[in-house]
Amino acid sequence: MRQNLERRAALIDAAIEVLAREGARGLTFRAIDAEAGCPIGTASNYFANRDDLFNQVGGRIYERYQPDEATITRNLAGPRTRERLTEVMRTTVENVAAFRSGYLALLELRLEATRRPELREVLTRTIRRDVQANVSHHRDSGLPGDETTVVLLHLALNWLIVERLTLPDVFTEKEIDALVAAAVERALPREPSREPDPTLDLR
Template sequence: MTQRGNRRELLADAAIDVLAREGGRGLTHRAIDRAAGVPEGTTKNYYPNRGALFEAIAHYLAERHTAALEALCEQIPDDLEPDDVTALYAAMLRRMSGSARTQFLALFELHLEGVRNPEVRKMLGEISRGNVDTAVRLHAAVGRRLSMRGAGLLDAGMLGVAMATLSLPEELVGELGFDDDEAVSRALLTLARSRGDAGLEVLRDSAG
C-alpha cells in the first residue's frame, strides 16, 4: 500500500481496509501495521486501544463524507430535475455495493460499535445528519418539500438496502428487487416524501 498524506491518514485508510475485510474482531494494531506497511507498533503509538481505533475510523469517515456532501451541494445545477435526484440516489446505491464497498462495510461495523461507543455514535450521527440535510436541499432544488423525518427514512432505507445487498444471498437480493437500483431509489424517495401517518401507510402497504 502506498503512503498517502500524513501518517494518521495512512493508518486510517489501512484500518478501514482491515475493518471491512476482517470485521471488528480482526481490527488489531498488528493487522493495521501490516496493511499500512509500517513498522510493528506504529498504530499503537497513535491509537493505544481498540476504542481509539474505532473512534479514529469514525472521525475519518465522517470528515470525508461531510466534505463529499458539501461538494455535492455546492455543485447542484440550476436545471436539476426530479428524475436527476432519483438517478443520483440510484448511483449512490450502486457505489455502496460497488466502488465504495470497502467504506460501507466499515461503516456497518461502526454502527455495531456505536451501540457501545458514544464517540463513534456521535460521528455516525454527523454522517446521518449530513445525509438528511443534503436530501432536503436536493428536494428543495427541484421544488419539492422533504421533511427531516422523511429524509431520515430515506437515509435509513438507503443504508438498509445497501446492507441487505451486501449480506444476503445474491438470488434473494434479486427476488426482492434490491438489485434494481433505480426502482429501489424511486420507492425510497416516494416513501420519504410521504408525511406522518401517510408515510406509515406506505410502509405498511409495501410490507403487506
C-alpha cells in the same frame, strides 16, 4: 507535520480495510501496520488505544464519503423534478456501495457502538450531522421534497445498500433500480388531490 498527517490518514484507511475484512476482533495495531505496509509499532504511536482508533475510523469513513464539487454540480444540474431526484438517489446508492469496505466497516462500528459509549456519541454526532447536511443540500438544490422526504430516503436506501453489500443475491440490480424509484415515489408527497382516497377508511 504534513507527513505525519498523511501517515495517520494512511493508517486509518488501512484500519477501515482490516475492519471490513476481519471485523472488530481482527482490528489490531499489528494488523493495521501490516495493511499499511508500516513497521510494527507504527499504529500504536498514532492512536492512544482502541477507543481512539474506533473514533477516528468513524470520522474518516464519513470524510471519504463526502461528494466532491463535480458530483455536487452534477446533482444540481437539470430540472428539479421527481425523475431527477430518482436519478440522484440511484447515483447516491452507487457511490456509497462503491466504497464497500467503508460501509462494511461502518456496520462493524455501529455494533461496537452498542458496547462503547464514547464511540456511540461520536457516531451519533457524525451521522446526525451528515443527515442535517443532506437535508440542507437537498433544500438548497431545489429538488422536490421536504426534510421528511430526505430522512425517509436516507433510512430506506441505507438498508437497501446493506442488502446489496452483505447479501447481493437477495435483489438483482434491476430490482434495486426499481426499488430506488419506488422509495422516491413513496417518500415524496404529491400535490393534494381533490379526489377521495380509495384506501382511506375511517370506520
